[in-house]
Amino acid sequence: MNKSNIIIDAHKLNKKFNGIPAVIDFALTLKKGEICGFLGPNGSGKTTTLRMLCGLLTPDSGEGSCLGFDLLRQSYEIKRQVGYMTQNFSLYGEMTVKENLYFIARIYGIKNKEEVVDFYMKRFNLSSHADQLTANLSGGTKQRLALTGCLLHKPKLLLLDEPTAGVDPKTRREFWDEVHKLSQEGITTLVSTHYMDEAARCTRLVYIAYGQLLAQGTASELIANSGLSTWVASGSNLSQLADELRTLKDIEQTAFFGDKLHVSGQDPVLLKQAILPFQTRYSWENIPPDLEDVFIHLVTQAEQNL
Ligand SMILES: Nc1ncnc2c1ncn2[C@@H]1O[C@H](COP(=O)(O)OP(=O)(O)O)[C@@H](O)[C@H]1O
Ligand SMILES: [Mg+2]
Structure with a gap:
């Protein structure tokens, strides 16, 4: 160089x-x-x-x-x-x-x-x-x-x-x-x-x-290197969904983006299992995480390593 x-x-x-x-x-x-x-x-x-x-x-x-x-x-x-x-x-x-x-x-x-x-x-x-x-x-x-x-x-x-x-x-x-x-x-x-x-x-x-x-x-x-897996949920009463998901250990974060909810976790298989019980009440799509999801993920990981 x-x-x-x-x-x-x-x-x-x-x-x-x-x-x-x-x-x-x-x-x-x-x-x-x-x-x-x-x-x-x-x-x-x-x-x-x-x-x-x-x-x-x-x-x-x-x-x-x-x-x-x-x-x-x-x-x-x-x-x-x-x-x-x-x-x-x-x-x-x-x-x-x-x-x-x-x-x-x-x-x-x-x-x-x-x-x-x-x-x-x-x-x-x-x-x-x-x-x-x-x-x-x-x-x-x-x-x-x-x-x-x-x-x-x-x-x-x-x-x-x-x-x-x-x-x-x-x-x-x-x-x-x-x-x-x-x-x-x-x-x-x-x-x-x-x-x-x-x-x-x-x-x-x-x-x-x-x-x-x-x-x-x-x-x-x-985004590609984050190792974060993200699903986006849509449907009615997403606040209730967010409250329920936040209690689950395989869900690292939930975040509202307009009328959608981003749900992210570090292990794609465990994340998919965690959201399975909510498949019928909401519609789901697997997406690349948003930059903001990635930043929250980085801070969460850093807090865990403190
Ligand atoms: N002059 C200073 N004296 C004492 N502590 C400081 C001083 N400047 C920054 N800090 C501390 O260093 C840390 C980093 O601060 P800073 O660089 O201002 O962060 P940021 O710009 O990302 O908000 C903070 O804990 C802050 O309180
Ligand atoms: Mg500053």
Whole structure:
């Protein structure tokens, strides 16, 4: 593989807080232009990992490189070439849009800052908000501003931490169109999210729980490798069916998807036996699990192994 195409190459990254592990033996290889989705329950270590990868937090142990720079020793160089969008909006509310962007441009020592800020304000429809106080912006505009702030110094890698949390579907879609456009321009992205539709927009996914990387691959690889067997039930009174099935040991999970119920288990034969008594009251179809079924399965397994 061409080495210059490797953007992140990290191995055995560990981080503890007050003696408690937050990230355990994390490894990731990311190639140029990839859009990698980073998923996992709250508290699983996503933000900690992103902060280690962009040079803001030093790993306790491990090794690797980001953009060719050493993760443990060259954090300054890494920070200059990475765009990091924090989980919580971190620009100044009492400054205008333009003032915030000029401020960031000055921190990065961008020479032609008027030109650069103007270019990105136009690209992200911020020009009409230029003199508005940031605190008064709508959620979607704040999010575009935060993304713009990450791009001014022309980073090669974007680390986006739940960038669309609480944003409406149309705005989220526009945001993802931008991420794909940036990817075509050669920018690599690692983006944490809880949204399944966003996971489906990524070229690759990484799933983490309890600080441990549990699975990675394309969405279809994760589904195929999950070892999960799923049946979908339809009919009336599915809530009652779900209540009854949940008590059975060979049923790992049940989940509603619209007017259908997904019923999953790890052993296809035992699962089929478990649903047999309900064959006449409901109609059943064997399907590949949904990505969400797979993620719940991964967490369930991780809990069992704790
Ligand atoms: N600065 C910190 N000090 C102490 N504990 C922390 C700190 N940052 C994160 N943690 C803990 O590390 C774990 C992982 O947190 P985090 O990386 O924020 O997870 P996520 O982003 O997946 O929600 C959590 O248990 C969290 O409480
Ligand atoms: Mg987080």
